[in-house]
Amino acid sequence: MRRPFVLLAALPLLATSACGFLGSDEEADIQVYSARHYDLEQAFEGFTEETGLTVEFLNGDDDELLERLKAEGEDTPADVFITVDAGMLWNAAEQGQLATMDSPVLEEAVPADLRDPEGRWAGLAMRARTVVYDPEAVDPSELDPTDTYAALGDPRWRGRVCMRDETASYTQSLVASLIDLHGRERAQEIVESWVANDVQIMSNDVELLETIDAGGCDLGISNHYYLARMLEEDPDFGVALYWASQEGEGVHVNISGAGVVEGSDAPEDAQRLIEWLATDGQSQFVDGNHEFPVNPDVEPEELIAGFGDFERMPVDAAAYGSLNAEAVEVLDEAGYR
Amino acid sequence: MTVLLARRVGGAGRPGWSLLVLLVAAAVASPVAGVSGYAVAQGGVRAPSGTGAMIVTTAVLLGLVAAGTAVLGTGLAWLVTAYDFPLRRTLGWLLVLPLAMPAYILGFVYLSTFDYAGPVQSWLRSVLGDDLGIGVSGIPVRSIGGAAVVLVLTLYPYVYLMTRAALAETAPTAHDAARSLGAGPGRAFRTVLLPLVRPSLAAGLALVMMETLTDFATVQYFGVRTLSVGVYLAWKGSFDVGSAIAVAVLVLVAAVVVLAVERLLRGRARYSQRGGRGRGLAQRRLTGFRAAAATGTALLVVALAFGLPVLRLGVWAATALADDPGAVVDERFVDHLGSSVSVAAVVAGTCVLVSLLMAHALRLGGGRVVRGAAQVTTFGYAVPGAVVGIGVLVVFQAADDALVALGAEGGTGLLATGSVLGVLAAYVVRFTGPAYQAVDASFSRVPPTVTQSALALGAGPIRLLSRVHLPLVRPGVAVAFTLVVVDAVKELPLVLLLRPFGFTTLSVWVYELASENFWERAALPALLIVALALVPVALLNRSARPVDPMARVGG
CATH class of the missing domain: 1.10.3720.10 (MetI-like)
Structure with a gap:
């Protein structure tokens, strides 16, 4: 009768012994939770070469990493939290997970709207969510330069537009920015006009671009770097980029950014890494993914510089962060799916 | 008896x-x-908008997937245990393989193969013209039907495995007696074997339905707004898991319903067989057209559910390797x-x-x-x-x-x-x-x-x-x-x-x-x-x- 209990008691021991060979290596100087997965290693190697500080990182989904930080509290091994959404940065700060950085370096390197006024996070890479089109089917002069996003609800685009699904944070933060700009009622009308235009919903941006290339849609909304990636592989890829709303509020942008974790045991080193990423490490951090540097002194890589200069909508992290739930409601109520 | x-x-x-x-x-x-206590303690439990519609969508999807996997899984298990046909043994285990394919890969592979820009529709357009000869601009793959097909093709192995194990444990005597007393193969299956495999069928279906309930990848790719999409939207929208708990609890309630139905399906009567573990049925050899049809059906299922995604992945892997082997073969892959x-x-x-x-x-x-x-x-x-x-x-x-x-x-x-x-x-x-x-x-x-x-x-x-x-x-x-x-x-x-x-x-x-x-x-x-x-x-x-x-x- 006792033996199964002995067996059962042995299980955790078995598991622990498994941990012996499964456990992690020696701890690095700086430990990073990151929702950004592109070529981080390369950038961190550059940092280690310059400073001698070692960095290790753990990739994950940003919402889940935030919950993990909250659950771990003071015990967290993490020193830096890198995420891919301004709203997420704002929420991480609001939920008390990010420490204040007092950093003249960041104030100098990062434009004011791309960092927290209280110094709890700073943007490090910028992406634009703009209109992409098939040059054989669309003349860019047909697009409304004052409010390009809203004008996609014009009946002339009926059945011709592709967009991303409502689960994409890209869609949510675009709609949150529309609510911020125009108010909820107008934002609702805009989304409804898209739906009335039989917008085709896609599950990812690459699929969206390929559908435009294949002739399934004439235009759509995509992150600029997915198009850059397609053009890098195939310079003849049949989709072109249009900077949205250049005579209006500017193109919608969002940022990847970072903050020092509240429970970090190496906050100075963590801040140093973030400062380095915003200055000397900018190109290494953004170029691998064809993103725009946040630091105005750093040039974007050639491929995306070829898209031309653009005016951007100011990033209102508090709005993106607090209006996201409302954006999901607007999308649902408009029947966007 | x-x-x-x-x-x-x-x-x-x-x-x-x-x-x-x-x-x-x-x-x-x-x-x-x-996690429920944590959510309540944080005070943020509320159902997101559109929850009612999500419940309906989830129920419809569950019904479609359950029906599909029950027919496909039990049918195939019966085919490979009760009959003998060319390649039966090989197909018997090939049919389990779709289980090995993660849903987050399959959803994408299927969609990228069958959607507008994918090879299938591209080929159809090149053959039939841009309107596919029937005046449509494309076949709407991204739908609840598409999601159900993918889920059935990937989840039927649960039912197949469970019912096949049950049939393998079945003693042949009752079935043989029924047949010798004049019952046709269909009637013998219904009245003698089905009651014996019913617990396994129900257990398999319960697993299928729980997988369907918690699946996010496939439904997201196919744009089906189920409750697990609701969990995700509530969580993403508010940047706080607390808001998602209400929906997660609904998913759990749905699972409880599924399990209750499973118990009902198993029935009040519990059948077992005298003499303990049986040795399976005597296999009837199929010949001619019937044999070809049996082999063909099983092959088709394997090809669609396993061959196609493996082929797609193989082509991608080859492309990536030819492109830049260094980017693909990570030196830490042995660790992983x-x-x-x-x-x-x-x-x-x-x-x-x-x-x-x-x-x-x-x-x-x-x-x-x-x-x-x-x-x-x-x-x-x-x-x-x-x-x-x-x-x-x-x-x-x-x-x-x-x-x-x-x-x-x-x-x-x-x-x-x-x-x-x-x-x-x-x-x-x-x-x-x-x-x-x-x-x-x-x-x-x-x-x-x-x-x-x-x-x-x-x-x-x-x-x-x-x-x-x-x-x-x-x-x-x-x-x-x-x-x-x-x-x-x-x-x-x-x-x-x-x-x-x-x-x-x-x-x-x-x-x-x-x-x-x-x-x-x-x-x-x-x-x-x-x-x-x-x-x-x-x-x-x-x-x-x-x-x-x-x-x-x-x-």
Whole structure:
């Protein structure tokens, strides 16, 4: 009768012994939770070469990493939290997970709207969510330069537009920015006009671009770097980029950014890494993914510089962060799916 | 007459064994309870808009997938056990393989193959013209129908495995008697075999429906707004898991309904067979057109559910390798592979052992509470993975704090995420469900008289387990082991959420690439997951193979 209990008691021991060979290596100087997965290693190697500080990182989904930080509290091994959404940065700060950085370096390197006024996070890479089109089917002069996003609800685009699904944070933060700009009622009308235009919903941006290339849609909304990636592989890829709303509020942008974790045991080193990423490490951090540097002194890589200069909508992290739930409601109520 | 109405072994049971079941149930339920308590404590529980419509969509999808997998899974299991046709043996195990394909890969592969820009529609356009000759601009693949087809093709192996194991354990006498007394093959199947496989069919369907309930990848790709999409939207929208708990609880309620229906499906009557484990049916050899049709059907299913995605992934992997081998072959891939293998082996061993002990304990008696507790252990499988992960995190952290409060120096030091322990615990919470379903279904075919006789003849519970029950339920144990290994190798949300620094599995590796749309580079590790999952499937094939004709002659 006792033996199964002995067996059962042995299980955790078995598991622990498994941990012996499964456990992690020696701890690095700086430990990073990151929702950004592109070529981080390369950038961190550059940092280690310059400073001698070692960095290790753990990739994950940003919402889940935030919950993990909250659950771990003071015990967290993490020193830096890198995420891919301004709203997420704002929420991480609001939920008390990010420490204040007092950093003249960041104030100098990062434009004011791309960092927290209280110094709890700073943007490090910028992406634009703009209109992409098939040059054989669309003349860019047909697009409304004052409010390009809203004008996609014009009946002339009926059945011709592709967009991303409502689960994409890209869609949510675009709609949150529309609510911020125009108010909820107008934002609702805009989304409804898209739906009335039989917008085709896609599950990812690459699929969206390929559908435009294949002739399934004439235009759509995509992150600029997915198009850059397609053009890098195939310079003849049949989709072109249009900077949205250049005579209006500017193109919608969002940022990847970072903050020092509240429970970090190496906050100075963590801040140093973030400062380095915003200055000397900018190109290494953004170029691998064809993103725009946040630091105005750093040039974007050639491929995306070829898209031309653009005016951007100011990033209102508090709005993106607090209006996201409302954006999901607007999308649902408009029947966007 | 070999079929008799089985009754449970009565009595209050043995307190020690009953306690074991209660402990396991409490351990499995604690993360779900923990995360709910945490959400309530944070005060942020509310249902997002459109929840009503989500419930309807979820119910429709569940119905479609259940019907599809029941027909496909049982039909194929019946085909390969009751008939003999060319390639039967090979197809018998090939049909299990779709199980090895993670949903987050399959959804994308299917969509990218069949949507507008994919090769199938591109080819159709080139042949039939831009309007496909029927005046449409494209075939709407992204729909609830598309999602149901993909889910049926990937989930039918649960039903197939369970019912095939049941048919393999079936003694042929009743079926043979029915046939010799004039029942046609259809009637013999309906009236004699179906009641015997019913517990297994129900167990398989319950797993299928829980997978469907918690699936996020496929429904997201196909734009179907189920409750698990609701969990995700509520969580993403508010940047707080608390808001998602209300919907996660709805998913759990739906699972409870599914399990209740399963119990109803199993019926009040419990059939078992006299003489213990049977040796399977005599196979009828098919010839000519019928043989070709049988082989063709099975081949078609394998080709669609397994061949196509593997082919797509293979082409991508080859493209990526030809392009830049350095970007594809990571030097740490041996580590990743090792992590996946070790975790899967430890977890599968634990889950199977726990399930076996529980099913055995129930056999020894115990009241309604104990039976209910056993059912609770399957709930970990019925809540979206990420929610279970947060639950484990919360529970471990609470345990940590409690240890500190009790004066343990520094607590246990990050019990959950500082080691692999959290990952292992979460996996066991999640995968005890499928293991228990498989083992329990096998137990239900063991007549209570066998248990009673052994006890009456003086066998202790341990001896009863090792000498009587275990040999009789071996096919169920083999199925359970396979299911857990395959599930554990492809599992993503838990390991992503709970792993310590420096610990990466194959599935995490695929995720890191696939989440950024680097599908060509993700293809090779994805194929490795499939290859790894093939190992237990091959072992299962050896241990639970339908009876060998030679052995029948000898035995």
